[in-house]
Structure formats: structure tokens, C-alpha cells
Amino acid sequence: MTRLTARDFDPQVLQLFDKYVHGQIGRREFIAAAGAGLLATLSPSFAAPLVAADDKRINTRYIEHPSPQGYGTLRGYLALPAKPSGKLPAVLVVHENRGLNPHIEDITRRLALEGFLAFAPDALFPLGGYPGSEDKAREMFGKLNQAKTRADFLAAAQMLDGHEQGNGKIGVVGFCYGGGMANYLATKMPNLDAAVAFYGAQAPAADVPNIRAPLMIHDAENDTRIRNGWPAYETALKEAGKKFEYYVYPGVEHGFNNDTTPRYDEAAAKLAWQRTVDFFRKQLT
Structure with missing residues (x-):
């Protein structure tokens, strides 16, 4: 077919x-x-992950961690190489607006195969966790207290930054909602070493001076909803002297990296992913 x-x-x-x-x-x-x-x-169809959940080259598990300023406790999916040669660069993975679904778990495993210590929290954990249905997940997502959710992601990033198997450097990558969260975390974490946003909402211009990490932004040409916010963000980044790389992928749609839906574009996704991995290796190792 x-x-x-x-x-x-x-x-x-x-x-x-x-x-x-x-x-x-x-x-x-x-x-x-x-x-x-x-x-x-x-x-989405989650039938064919790129990296199987039982891939012997990596170790995975779900962990919980305190989040006093958020919902109290966060839970997420941790993945790392099965036989690391030393301390690992860490990457926080932030999902779309459906919580920690199988696609984002697959993304987390892909990063582990590339040699990273990767952790993907589930924003829906306080409401029972990803429900197995994208429609139900989307409905649940609208019930979250976003102030508490942002605090949970901050707590997750700080936990990962201090992880015993980490090398002391941390990046964040996010998709759609998660892309916006990556931009947000860059304004809140002076210890963040790199941030990558796939088609996510930009941070307010007033918060841009707080950014310390270099940024990489991936946008789709046909995604006017997100791209309309780029000119003001770009101006603020330039005026504040921030380091950033901006890529627009011709002829593709919002969500082009998500290989579980028809909006996926293989060529654009592979290029954006390789750029992301190379960027993290440069900034985190």
C-alpha cells in the first residue's frame, strides 16, 4: 500500500x-x-517505530521525580545507550499537545541511539497519563494548568541536568507544543546549553534577553500559524545578540517531522534531524 x-x-x-x-x-x-x-x-499510526521499544542497544525505563512548584510529581521516559563509554550529554524531549505518546517515546530512543541521555516527561501524568487515544489526550491536555506544567518541565530539565550519568551539559528539543516549551525553557534556564524547536511558538520578545543557550529553529514553509510569529522573534534575537540557526523547509506542513502521520515529509525530517543531532553534539560534548 x-x-x-x-x-x-x-x-x-x-x-x-x-x-x-x-x-x-x-x-x-x-x-x-x-x-x-x-x-x-x-x-497518527504508531505501528512502525523507527527504534523498537525492546532494542537491545539501549536501556529504557519510566521514572518519577518530585516537582514541588508543579503538580508535585512528574513522570517520564528515560532512554540511554546500553553500553555508554562515559558520561553522556543530556537532552530533554518535549512532546506535542497529546502527551507522551508512542511517537515521542520513539524519538527519545532515537536520541539514545545517537549517544544521548534522553528524557521525555509526560505532561498528562497528573491527569492519569497518556490515555492511548490521541483524541482523549488532546481533550485532557486542555485541562492542564499550564503554569504547573511549565514548572514540571523545568523540574524535569534540572533533574536531567544533574543526572549521575550525565556529563553536566543539557539540551532540549520539542515539537509543536514542545517547540514552544523549548523556546520557553531557553528563557528560564541560564544553565541550558542548547535548545531546538520544531515548529513551536516563539518566546515573547521581552524574554529574549534572558536566553543564554544557542537556538536551532525548524519551521515548515506552509505553517503560517507559526511562521507569522518569526519576524518579531528574529528581530528580538538579533537585537539581543543571541546565537541562533533558522531553517524553513520548502513545501512542507506543520508536523513534517512526525513520521506517524501523512504530514510527514521524509526528506525534510531527515535533514532537520541530522542538523539537530549535529547541533547537540557540537553544543553538548
Whole structure:
């Protein structure tokens, strides 16, 4: 069976789906406009992870950690090489607005295969954790207290930064919601060594002077919702003398890195991923 891509869908349908994914319209509104079949086709399929959960080259486990300023306790997925040669550079992985789903666990394992100590918290843990349904996860996500959730991610980053198997350097990579969180953490963590945001909301210009870490930003050409915020962010970064790399991937959609949906673009995703890994190796080792 031929795999569908974003090019197989009318751009208006993709725009509707983006609004649905980000809570701007409901499920009924999307189905009324586009149809139930299209919703099923565009929704993620987690059947074929790039790195299997039982891959012997890595070790994985779920851990919990106190988060006094957040929800009290955070939980996430930790992955690292099975036979590390020494202390490891650490990377916090921040999910999209559906919590710690199988795709983000796969991303975390991919980083472990590249030699990183990777940790992906689940923002939905205080509400019972990722429920196994993307629709339910999206609904739950809207019930989170974002101030507490941001505090949980800060606590997770500080925990990872002090991990006994870490080398004392830490980066963060996030996707969509997580891209915005990566930008946010860069304004709050003077000890952050690198931040990578995939199609995420930019930090407010007023907070840019607080950034210490070099940034890498990946955006999709067809993602006007996110790209509209870039000019002001770029101006603020330049005026504050911050180090950043900005890449726009031609002809692709928001979510192009997510290989579980038709919006995935293989060429753009591979290039963005290699740039990300190289950036982390440069900044964290």
C-alpha cells in the first residue's frame, strides 16, 4: 500500500486538520467539513517505530521525580545507550499537545541511539497519563494548568541536568507544543546549553534577553500559524545578540517531522534531524 503524504490532501483540508489538532475547532466541526474518513486517514499510526521499544542497544525505563512548584510529581521516559563509554550529554524531549505518546517515546530512543541521555516527561501524568487515544489526550491536555506544567518541565530539565550519568551539559528539543516549551525553557534556564524547536511558538520578545543557550529553529514553509510569529522573534534575537540557526523547509506542513502521520515529509525530517543531532553534539560534548 502506498503511503499517503501531505501532497495527497487539499491544502484547505490540511489547514482544517491543523486547527483541529490545536483545538481551534472541534471534532464534529472537522468531520462536518472534511468527513470522518479524512480524520482517520490524517490521524497518527504508531505501528512502525523507527527504534523498537525492546532494542537491545539501549536501556529504557519510566521514572518519577518530585516537582514541588508543579503538580508535585512528574513522570517520564528515560532512554540511554546500553553500553555508554562515559558520561553522556543530556537532552530533554518535549512532546506535542497529546502527551507522551508512542511517537515521542520513539524519538527519545532515537536520541539514545545517537549517544544521548534522553528524557521525555509526560505532561498528562497528573491527569492519569497518556490515555492511548490521541483524541482523549488532546481533550485532557486542555485541562492542564499550564503554569504547573511549565514548572514540571523545568523540574524535569534540572533533574536531567544533574543526572549521575550525565556529563553536566543539557539540551532540549520539542515539537509543536514542545517547540514552544523549548523556546520557553531557553528563557528560564541560564544553565541550558542548547535548545531546538520544531515548529513551536516563539518566546515573547521581552524574554529574549534572558536566553543564554544557542537556538536551532525548524519551521515548515506552509505553517503560517507559526511562521507569522518569526519576524518579531528574529528581530528580538538579533537585537539581543543571541546565537541562533533558522531553517524553513520548502513545501512542507506543520508536523513534517512526525513520521506517524501523512504530514510527514521524509526528506525534510531527515535533514532537520541530522542538523539537530549535529547541533547537540557540537553544543553538548
